[in-house]
Structure formats: structure tokens, C-alpha cells
Amino acid sequence: MQSILKYGLSVGLFCALIIILFSSCGSRKNMVYLQNDSTQITTLxxxxxxxxxxxxxxxxxxxxADPKVTAPFNPLSSMAVSNMSQTTDMALRPTYTVDTQGYIILxxxxxxxxxxxxRLEAIEKVRLELEKYIKDPGVNMNFNNFRVSVLGEVAHPGSFIMPTExxxxxxxLxxxxxxxxxxxxxxxxxxxEIDGKKEIHRVDLTKKSTLNSPYYYLAQNDVIYVEPNKAQINNSKLGSNTNVIISIAGLLITVISVLTR
Incomplete structure (x- = not known):
């Protein structure tokens, strides 16, 4: 009986060690963002x-100054009425797609x-063209598709439309x-993606020097992918057997506890 108990105890401890090993957390060095060092922050x-x-x-x-003179330049503005909500009015503002040669047609x-x-350079370029027709024109231009996607080991992966660049x-994140x-x-x-070509870059978020990286600020359509650590990969290898191992370990510990009373 004692040999059986020892064997069961050994199996239970072995299973427990496996579970602890694969569920262990990383060290502070691997977890903390932008750790302090002598790096001088110069990014603008x-x-x-x-x-x-x-x-x-x-x-x-x-x-x-005179809204009437802008009507020919804002083809959808006539659809907006004074009592519309700001959200509805934004939806009615004219949008223009940049073609493959880099032009918009206004x-x-x-x-x-x-x-x-x-965006500011494009605003100034359009404003100079408008001065041929309108005195002191103003131009409001924004990205309507500034989207970034975040995938991998994050709480809520998905694509997000940004209100600003x-x-x-x-x-x-x-x-x-x-x-x-x-x-x-x-x-x-x-x-x-730059000029139709995909580029892959790596960013170390544990280092403060990342604040100086050209990839700290995002561009439209950027995709961020967070890779899983070794513990998560090992856990995935266990697959559905994880629950079985936990159940067996729990059962063995319970049986041993009862028999040794």
C-alpha cells in the first residue's frame, strides 16, 4: 500500500510541477514597458x-467668410441642415479617394x-488653389480611413479607426x-505598407529607446502583431490534455489525502 501511495504521490507532484512550469510568469525584465536607462528622448x-x-x-x-461661395466646392454640404447633429453632419461631408497616381479630384x-x-502640406496646397476663386479660404482635411490593426497576445485584438493621425x-495597444x-x-x-510594398519591423517595448524609434508613431493601415512567449506556445502543445492532467493530479492528491488520514 505504501508503494502505491508513493507512486501516486510522485505522479501527482510531477503533474503539479508540469502545470507550474508551463504557467509560470515572466520576469520583471521581460514584462515592464520602457524600462529606465540613460537614453535621451529626442523623438518629435x-x-x-x-x-x-x-x-x-x-x-x-x-x-x-461667406458660406455661399463654398457651395460649389462642397457638393454634399447642401444636404446638411441647421438642426442636424454633429455626427450626422460629419457623415455627409465629402470624401475623396486618392487614386493610384496619387491624385484626388476636387x-x-x-x-x-x-x-x-x-495632411498639413496637402491642406496648404489645396488652399493655394482655392485662392484663385475664394478670398481667404479655409480647408479642413482629415484621414477618413486611418486604421490600425492589433493582433496576437492582446486582450481584445481587432482593427481600430483613429480620429487623428x-x-x-x-x-x-x-x-x-x-x-x-x-x-x-x-x-x-x-x-x-509604403508605396505598395509591405515592410516588417521589430520594436522592443521594454526599452525606453523605443520612444526614439521611427515606428513609435503609427501610419495608416499599420498592423501590430504580438507574439506569444514560450510558456504560451508550450501550453498550446498540451492542448486539450491540460484539463485531463489537472483533473488527474487533483484526483490523485485527493485519494492520497484520504488514504493517509
């Missing part, structure tokens, strides 16, 4: 402002090349509910 958003690309969708609204102004420009990788404890923070993958 202006250094990495996203550029307009083909297939971007831009909302463009023309303004002036009413009265015709084709204007905007690809490769920042001033978005950091930490902002995106925050929208996705942050990384899980199983995500590798020192090797986050960033997939970015």
Missing part, C-alpha cells in the same frame, strides 16, 4: 508624420496631387486592452 511627432498614400480616403471641407479645382504629402504604438502576460514585449512586429 513632426519627424514621423504619416504621408498620404494611394487609396487613402480624405474628408475635405472648404470654408470661407470640385472646380480638378486633379490635385497629394500622395507623399503630410497622431497615434503611437502604445495608443494602439491600449485600444486593444494591452498585451496579455503571455505576450513578448521585446519583439513586437510592426507591418507597414
Amino acid at each position: 511627432f513632426e519627424q514621423y508624420v504619416p504621408k498620404i498614400q494611394s487609396n487613402d480616403i480624405l474628408t475635405v471641407v472648404i470654408t470661407a 470640385p472646380m479645382l480638378g486633379k490635385i496631387h497629394v500622395a507623399g504629402l503630410t 497622431r497615434v503611437t504604438i502604445l495608443d494602439a 491600449g485600444l486593444a486592452g494591452d498585451m496579455t502576460i503571455r505576450g513578448i514585449r521585446e519583439n513586437v512586429m510592426l507591418i507597414r
Whole structure:
């Protein structure tokens, strides 16, 4: 009987050790964001402002002191009435898709090349064209498709539409509910499309120097992928057997406890 108990105890302890091994947490070094070091933070958003690309969708609204003179330039503005909610009015504002050659076609102004420009540079270019027709025109231009996707070991993976282009990788992770404890923070993958070509970059979020990275600020259509750590990969290998192992270990411990009373 004693040999049986010893065998059962050994199996139970072995199972418990396996469970503890595969469920262990990472060290502080692997978990904490932007750990303190001697790095000098020099990043400015202006250094990495996203550029307009083909297939971007831009909302463009023309303004002036006399709203009547802007009617030909805002083809949908006549649909908005004074008692509309701001949300509804935003939905009615005209949008323009940047074609494969980098142009948008604006009413009265015709084709204007905007690809490769920042949003502020494109605004100024359109404003100069408008001065031929309107005195002191104003231009309101925004991205209508500034989307980033966050996948992998995060609480809520998905795609997110951003209200502004001033978005950091930490902002995106925050929208996705942050990384899980199983995500590798020192090797986050960033997939970015530039001139129709996909580029893959790696970002170490445990280092403060990441704040100086050209990939700290995001561009439209960026994809962030957080890889699982070794413990999570090992857990996935166990698959459905995990619950069986836990059940057997629990049963053995219970039996041994009863028999040794």
C-alpha cells in the first residue's frame, strides 16, 4: 500500500510541477514597458508624420467668410441642415479617394496631387488653389480611413479607426486592452505598407529607446502583431490534455489525502 501511495504521490507532484512550469510568469525584465536607462528622448511627432498614400480616403471641407461661395466646392454640404447633429453632419461631408497616381479630384479645382504629402502640406496646397476663386479660404482635411490593426497576445485584438493621425504604438495597444502576460514585449512586429510594398519591423517595448524609434508613431493601415512567449506556445502543445492532467493530479492528491488520514 505504501508503494502505491508513493507512486501516486510522485505522479501527482510531477503533474503539479508540469502545470507550474508551463504557467509560470515572466520576469520583471521581460514584462515592464520602457524600462529606465540613460537614453535621451529626442523623438518629435513632426519627424514621423504619416504621408498620404494611394487609396487613402480624405474628408475635405472648404470654408470661407461667406458660406455661399463654398457651395460649389462642397457638393454634399447642401444636404446638411441647421438642426442636424454633429455626427450626422460629419457623415455627409465629402470624401475623396486618392487614386493610384496619387491624385484626388476636387470640385472646380480638378486633379490635385497629394500622395507623399503630410495632411498639413496637402491642406496648404489645396488652399493655394482655392485662392484663385475664394478670398481667404479655409480647408479642413482629415484621414477618413486611418486604421490600425492589433493582433496576437492582446486582450481584445481587432482593427481600430483613429480620429487623428497622431497615434503611437502604445495608443494602439491600449485600444486593444494591452498585451496579455503571455505576450513578448521585446519583439513586437510592426507591418507597414509604403508605396505598395509591405515592410516588417521589430520594436522592443521594454526599452525606453523605443520612444526614439521611427515606428513609435503609427501610419495608416499599420498592423501590430504580438507574439506569444514560450510558456504560451508550450501550453498550446498540451492542448486539450491540460484539463485531463489537472483533473488527474487533483484526483490523485485527493485519494492520497484520504488514504493517509
